[in-house]
Every structure is written in C-alpha cells, then in structure tokens.
Amino acid sequence: MAVNPSSVPSVGGGRLMRVSPRGAGxxxxxxxxxxxxxxxxxxxxxxxxxxxxxxxxxxxSLTGTSSSAVTFVGFRNFASMFSDPTFRVSILRTIxxxxxxxxxxxxxxxxLLAILMNERNRVFRSVVxxxxxxxxxxxxxxxxxxxxAFFSDQGTLNTVLGWLHQxxxxxxxxxxxxxxxxxxIWHGTAFSMLVYQAALGDVPKEILExxxxxxxxxxxxLARVTLPIIKGSIATNVVLITLQTLGLFxxxxxxxxxxxxxxxxxxxxxxxxxxxxxxQLGYGTAISLILLVIxxxxxxxxxxxxKIDL
Amino acid sequence: xxxxRVVWSVVSTLALSGVVLAGCGTSGSxxxxxxxxxxxxxxxxxxxxxxxxxxxxxxxPYYNAEWLEKAAKQFEKQHPGANVKLEPIQASENxxxxxxxxxxKSASTAPDVVTEDTFLINADGSAGxxxxxxxxxxxxxxxxxxxxAMKSGSTSNDGTVYGxxxxxxxxxxxxxxxxxxxAGLPVPWQPKNWNDILAAAKAIKAKVPGVVxxxxxxxxxxxxxxxxxxxxxxxxxxGDTLYDAKxxxxxxxxxxxxxxxxxxxxxxxQNLGPxxxxxxxxxxxxxxxxxxxxxxxxxxxxxxxxxxxxWLKSGPSPWPDGTKAYQLTAMPTQHGQAPGYTSMSGGWxxxxxxxxxxxDLAWEFIKVATNKQNMEWxxxxxxxxxxxxxxxxxxxxxxxxxxFFKVATSFExxxxxxxxxxxxxxxxxxxxxxxxxVATGSATPQAAMQQYANNVARIVGQSHTESK
Numbered sequence: 001m002a003v004n005p006s007s008v009p010s011v012g013g014g015r016l017m018r019v020s021p022r023g024a025g026x027x028x029x030x031x032x033x034x035x036x037x038x039x040x041x042x043x044x045x046x047x048x049x050x051x052x053x054x055x056x057x058x059x060x061s062l063t064g065t066s067s068s069a070v071t072f073v074g075f076r077n078f079a080s081m082f083s084d085p086t087f088r089v090s091i092l093r094t095i096x097x098x099x100x101x102x103x104x105x106x107x108x109x110x111x112l113l114a115i116l117m118n119e120r121n122r123v124f125r126s127v128v129x130x131x132x133x134x135x136x137x138x139x140x141x142x143x144x145x146x147x148x149a150f151f152s153d154q155g156t157l158n159t160v161l162g163w164l165h166q167x168x169x170x171x172x173x174x175x176x177x178x179x180x181x182x183x184x185i186w187h188g189t190a191f192s193m194l195v196y197q198a199a200l201g202d203v204p205k206e207i208l209e210x211x212x213x214x215x216x217x218x219x220x221x222l223a224r225v226t227l228p229i230i231k232g233s234i235a236t237n238v239v240l241i242t243l244q245t246l247g248l249f250x251x252x253x254x255x256x257x258x259x260x261x262x263x264x265x266x267x268x269x270x271x272x273x274x275x276x277x278x279x280q281l282g283y284g285t286a287i288s289l290i291l292l293v294i295x296x297x298x299x300x301x302x303x304x305x306x307k308i309d310l
Numbered sequence: 311x312x313x314x315r316v317v318w319s320v321v322s323t324l325a326l327s328g329v330v331l332a333g334c335g336t337s338g339s340x341x342x343x344x345x346x347x348x349x350x351x352x353x354x355x356x357x358x359x360x361x362x363x364x365x366x367x368x369x370x371p372y373y374n375a376e377w378l379e380k381a382a383k384q385f386e387k388q389h390p391g392a393n394v395k396l397e398p399i400q401a402s403e404n405x406x407x408x409x410x411x412x413x414x415k416s417a418s419t420a421p422d423v424v425t426e427d428t429f430l431i432n433a434d435g436s437a438g439x440x441x442x443x444x445x446x447x448x449x450x451x452x453x454x455x456x457x458x459a460m461k462s463g464s465t466s467n468d469g470t471v472y473g474x475x476x477x478x479x480x481x482x483x484x485x486x487x488x489x490x491x492x493a494g495l496p497v498p499w500q501p502k503n504w505n506d507i508l509a510a511a512k513a514i515k516a517k518v519p520g521v522v523x524x525x526x527x528x529x530x531x532x533x534x535x536x537x538x539x540x541x542x543x544x545x546x547x548x549g550d551t552l553y554d555a556k557x558x559x560x561x562x563x564x565x566x567x568x569x570x571x572x573x574x575x576x577x578x579x580q581n582l583g584p585x586x587x588x589x590x591x592x593x594x595x596x597x598x599x600x601x602x603x604x605x606x607x608x609x610x611x612x613x614x615x616x617x618x619x620x621w622l623k624s625g626p627s628p629w630p631d632g633t634k635a636y637q638l639t640a641m642p643t644q645h646g647q648a649p650g651y652t653s654m655s656g657g658w659x660x661x662x663x664x665x666x667x668x669x670d671l672a673w674e675f676i677k678v679a680t681n682k683q684n685m686e687w688x689x690x691x692x693x694x695x696x697x698x699x700x701x702x703x704x705x706x707x708x709x710x711x712x713x714f715f716k717v718a719t720s721f722e723x724x725x726x727x728x729x730x731x732x733x734x735x736x737x738x739x740x741x742x743x744x745x746x747x748v749a750t751g752s753a754t755p756q757a758a759m760q761q762y763a764n765n766v767a768r769i770v771g772q773s774h775t776e777s778k
Binding site for chain 2: 061062063064065067068080083084085086152153170172173257259260261262263273276277278279280283
C-alpha cells in the first residue's frame with residue numbers, strides 16, 4: 001500500500017481504516033462535483049421557498065405603494081382569507097374538482113382500463129393504449145383548445161346534438177365544472193392506467209388461480225386478491241394525481257378562466273387572480289401556502305385510509 | 311419515518327407553485343430579450359437603442375404601432391446614432407398591465423418608454439416604476455397646449471407628472487337606427503333616465519328577434535372596460551362615487567352602488583343582454599364592435615367614443631356606413647337628476663421607466679411622438695379624443711369622417727375621471743368580480759356589494775373604507 005502506509009493493521013479493521021481516508025477524499029471530490037447542483041438548488045429552489053414563506057406574511061403587491069414599501073403584516077393575509085367567502089368557495093371547488101376528476105375519474109377509469117386491457121390480446125391493448133396515451137401526451141394548453149372546440153357554442157358536441165334535433169347548450173357556461181372535470185379525466189387517465197398496468201403485472205397468477213379454484217368470482221378476486229396486493233400502487237397513484245390535480249392551472253385557466261363568475265375558480269386560479277390580476281402578490285403567496293397544506297393533509301389522509309407506508 | 315419523507319416530497323412539489331409567485335416578487339419575469347449591450351452604452355458615443363413597449367391585441371391594423379413607427383423614423387433622423395426598438399406586447403389589457411409591471415421591476419427587462427393607461431399611472435408611479443417627468447415638461451413649450459384636465463390625469467396627488475397623455479375618451483350609448491325604427495322607438499333617441507334605456511331594450515327584445523337588445527360589458531376578462539364602460543357609467547350617474555377625495559376613503563357601500571348592480575342584474579336576468587358565452591371572454595369587445603355591430607345585431611351598446619375607429623376603411627372591420635347606422639348619444643343619469651347626463655374619461659400616456667438607462671433620449675422620443683402632427687394622426691385613426699387643445703380645435707380633426715369626435719367631445723362637459731389613487735387598479739378588479747357575479751346570477755346585488763366591501767377592506771385596509 002504505497003499510497004497510504006499508515007493503513008496496514010489487521011485484516012478486518014485494516015479494510016475499514018484503508019477505506020476511510022480514501023472515502024474522505026472521495027467525499028470531498030463528491031462534494032465538489034455536487035456543488036454546482038447544490039448551488040442551483042439553493043438559488044432556484046431553497047431561496048424561493050423561503051421567500052414564499054416570507055412574502056405570505058407581507059402586503060407585497062405588483063403596483064402601488066405596497067410594491068416599493070413592503071411591510072410585514074403578520075397573519076393578516078390568512079385572517080382575511082378565512083373570512084373571505086370567495087376563498088371558502090374556492091376550496092370547495094378545488095375539492096370537487098379533485099374528487100371528481102382525479103380520485104373518481106382518473107383513478108377508477110384508469111384501473112378499469114388496466115384491468116380490461118390486462119385480459120385482452122395485443123392488438124386491442126395497443127389500439128386502446130395509444131388512444132388513451134394520446135390524451136396524456138397532449139400538452140395541457142392543447143387539451144384546453146380541444147375541449148373548447150368540443151364544448152363551445154358552435155362546437156362538436158352541439159353540432160352532434162343538432163343532428164339529433166336537440167337544442168344547443170352553452171356547455172362551458174351551464175356546466176362549467178363538468179366540462180373541466182371531463183377534460184381533466186381525458187387528459188390524465190393514461191397515467192393511472194400505466195401505473196395500474198404495471199401493478200397488475202405483479203399480481204402472482206398462482207394466487208388468482210387458487211382463488212378461482214376456491215370458487216371466488218371475478219369481483220371477489222378483484223376486491224379480495226388484486227386490490228389488496230396492489231394497495232401500495234394505489235396509494236402512490238392517488239398521492240401523485242392528487243398533487244398534480246391540486247396544482248392544475250393551465251387547463252382550467254385556458255378553458256374557462258375560472259368562470260363564469262367563479263364557478264370553476266380552483267385555488268391555483270384564485271391564487272393567480274389575486275397575485276397577477278388583482279396585483280396582490282403577498283396574498284397570492286399566502287394562498288399558495290394553503291394549497292401546500294391541503295396537499296400534505298390529503299396525502300396523510302390517504303396513507304391513513306390505506307393503512308400504508310410508502 | 312417514511313411518512314416524513316412523503317411529507318417532504320409533497321412539500322417540495324407543492325412549494326414549486328409558490329416559487330413561481332415568489333420569483334416574480336423580487337425580480338420579475340416576462341418581457342422579451344432585452345438588448346443588454348444597449349443598457350451599458352451610457353455614454354454619448356456609438357449606437358444607443360431605446361425600447362418602446364406598447365400593447366398589441368386583436369386584429370390589425372395596429373394604429374399605435376404605426377404611430378410609434380412613424381415617430382421612431384423621425385426621431386432616428388433627428389438623432390443620428392440612436393435607434394428605436396419597438397416592443398409590442400401581445401396581451402389583453404389586464405395582462406398587459408401585469409406584464410409591464412413585471413418588466414419594469416427589473417433593470418434588465420425594463421423598457422425605456424412605455425404606454426401607460428392613466429388609471430394605472432399613479433399606482434405604477436408610487437410603486438417606483440416610473441420616472442418623474444417634472445424636470446422635462448417644465449422646459450417643454452408644448453406642455454401648455456395640453457388640456458389641464460388631461461394633465462391632471464397623469465399627475466399624482468403630490469404633483470408628480472408621470473406621463474405625457476396622448477389620447478383620451480368619453481363614453482356614451484350607441485343605438486342602431488334601423489333596429490329602433492323596427493321596434494317603434496324614436497329616432498333620434500335621447501333617454502332621460504335608466505328606465506328609458508331598459509324600456510327601449512325591452513321593446514327591441516319584443517319586436518326585433520335575433521338581436522342583442524343592450525350590450526354592456528360584464529366580464530372579468532374584459533377588465534377595465536367592465537369597470538369603466540359599464541359600472542362607473544352607472545355609478546357616476548347616481549350621485550354616489552367610488553372614492554371620497556375629501557376623506558381619502560373608498561366608499562364600499564352606497565345606494566348608488568347597489569342600484570348600479572341592480573341595473574346589471576335587471577339586464578341579464580331578463581335576457582336583455584348578450585349571452586354569457588359572448589360577453590364573458592376577453593374578445594367580447596371585438597365581438598361587439600367588429601362582428602355584431604357591423605351585422606346590425608346590437609340594438610344599444612354602452613361603449614367608448616373610439617368604437618367607430620373599427621369601421622374605418624383601414625380598420626379591422628371596414629364599414630363606411632357604420633356612423634350612419636349607429637348614432638352616439640349621452641348616457642343619462644339614474645333618474646335624470648342634474649346635470650342630466652354622465653360620462654367617464656380615461657386615456658393613455660407615454661411614460662419613462664425609472665429603471666431606463668436612456669431617460670434623456672426616451673424623453674426626446676416622447677416629444678416627437680406627442681407633437682401635434684403625430685398625435686393628431688394617431689388620435690384620428692384610432693378614434694380617440696385628443697388631449698392637446700390645438701388638435702381639438704382643428705376643424706380637420708373635428709370633422710374627421712367616420713368618427714363622432716364632435717358629439718363625444720361634448721360629453722366632456724359632464725364627464726368624470728377615475729380616482730387618482732394608487733389602489734384603484736386593485737379595487738377595479740373587485741368591481742369586475744362583483745359585476746360578473748351579478749350578471750351570471752351567482753350572487754345577488756346585495757351579496758355582491760357585501761363581498762366587494764370585504765375585499766376592498768382587505769386590500770386598502772378597513773380604516774380606508776366607508777359606507778354611505
């Protein structure tokens with residue numbers, strides 16, 4: 001060991017001792033190589049997060065006196081948020097949107113598709129798979145345009161209704177929430193489907209077969225065997241799509257702009273309105289913190305419900 | 311233990327949404343690639359480039375772009391070595407305001423010259439975005455040619471001049487002669503109070519199917535148009551106002567406020583207005599002036615004097631007979647109380663960004679752009695009233711074809727200006743929220759006013775509000 005004469009002693013300890021100085025050197029080298037990414041993370045991730053917390057407690061605005069002379073206002077932003085009925089309505093709309101489009105829509109539809117595809121031949125799988133995936137790979141803004149073309153006054157849906165001699169409906173104004181929910185299900189189902197396809201592949205055939213031999217029907221096999229086995233995937237999937245849906249902005253904003261009135265104003269839209277349309281950056285930042293809290297609570301709730309550790 | 315990891319991943323994922331906001335708080339994004347080299351060239355030698363940011367939206371022609379290009383050419387000829395870079399911002403009005411504010415927050419994105427809506431100018435001035443022009447205008451002989459009312463529109467309460475106004479406007483009622491005759495209504499028409507307007511709209515609805523009886527902007531998407539063309543045209547005809555300049559307080563509840571919302575409720579709940587899908591989007595103004603009015607599908611429209619500019623030969627929707635088919639008349643007060651009519655005036659100004667590094671050159675450019683000849687070209691083409699008195703007195707301007715300059719100028723007798731308060735832009739968006747919620751039926755006028763009062767109290771502070 002010409003490199004390091006001090007590290008000779010006994011075999012077992014020697015290896016450790018020999019490794020540690022070299023390890024220390026590696027540590028420094030590793031740190032050096034990681035430094036750029038740490039700096040990037042610090043500048044673009046950590047600092048903005050800290051600033052987010054700070055601005056949430058100020059009256060920072062985009063224009064006017066409180067833009068140049070920012071003052072600390074304590075919990076005022078949060079206090080007025082909770083006394084603001086628009087905010088409460090907005091939370092309610094966020095939860096409605098989340099439950100119907102993500103948890104019920106994408107989740108259940110994705111699982112259903114995965115199960116159906118699991119038992120079919122390759123042609124069927126690839127055709128359906130491509131169709132569903134098309135929705136997923138389409139950028140949100142394009143999805144919004146597609147659904148605008150579908151739901152608008154002279155859109156596809158009303159044209160088809162016209163052929164059936166039905167009166168046209170102003171879908172985006174009469175059923176705005178339904179419209180954005182449908183659009184988001186179309187856009188996001190593929191993700192759940194992919195997760196469940198992978199999970200179903202891991203369910204051991206033997207267990208399913210023995211359940212079948214024991215006389216379990218299709219539904220029983222699904223409920224008693226398959227679902228418990230893929231519980232972990234369900235939890236991961238629910239958490240992921242919940243977070244995605246909670247933060248969804250582009251689709252709703254470009255489809256309805258949060259309107260009509262505030263009928264589709266979910267929290268991200270409300271946050272944007274307050275920060276960039278109403279010039280109240282501090283208040284908008286405070287709303288983003290609430291969004292964060294909702295995300296954490298929802299995730300903990302899922303894990304408690306599924307009795308699972310991720 | 312694993313739960314903590316999940317919590318942290320959730321925290322970091324969602325915090326990203328906040329990051330976007332926080333990032334804008336400090337430096338600001340948006341804007342184009344600004345030529346940084348030019349910002350360094352502070353000396354007198356070499357090329358110097360000034361950027362001019364302005365809004366460009368909807369169908370061409372863009373008269374403001376043509377006007378600024380003209381001025382830029384003249385300016386470059388007069389100032390060898392200086393370049394003007396025009397920076398059009400493709401955005402609706404609300405987005406434009408947000409974008410220029412974000413641009414002016416940082417020296418690397420701030421334009422040198424910017425077009426400012428006078429309603430925002432005080433707010434942007436007190437935010438520290440705009441350069442005081444007092445030192446410049448005091449040595450400018452043309453400044454005395456501007457009407458004093460318009461000068462006050464771009465001057466803050468403490469006397470700081472933040473911009474040189476280049477256009478102003480008034481608002482009134484357009485009515486379609488053909489539709490009125492079919493509905494058995496008198497032509498020329500001069501309503502004496504709000505009821506006359508509603509009665510005419512009802513008559514049109516009953517007798518002329520397939521047309522929108524009364525078009526008034528009520529969407530949040532149409533931004534300041536909803537506040538000014540609709541709500542303030544109503545409110546300032548009730549005797550109540552938005553802001554008490556004596557006590558420096560916002561009047562958040564008043565009988566006039568409630569009656570104005572009730573009028574909007576009456577129009578939309580009785581289907582006297584356009585469908586919500588027509589009115590609640592940023593294109594509503596273009597749908598109105600460039601599509602429905604040329605098709606003679608709107609009975610009455612409450613809008614600004616610039617509207618016929620859309621119908622000029624060079625306009626986005628040429629219609630030579632437009633100013634015969636539609637006539638402009640004054641908006642009456644609520645019950646016809648003195649002075650009988652009402653109007654609102656706003657306008658635009660050229661300002662210099664505080665973070666500009668070529669302020670003197672920028673000022674030279676503004677002088678060229680707002681000289682009599684250039685401004686007259688712009689105001690006549692765009693259909694704006696001119697803030698310069700020497701232009702207003704010019705017969706060529708007064709009798710410009712395809713415009714209602716004479717009638718519209720007569721509204722200046724009873725017109726109102728918006729509160730010159732730096733909080734106005736934030737309050738204005740609350741008005742839009744109230745108006746849209748009443749028009750869509752998601753709130754009663756009473757509830758919408760209460761909501762407005764709460765929101766304004768949050769923004770300006772409870773102690774700066776009062777009820778009447």
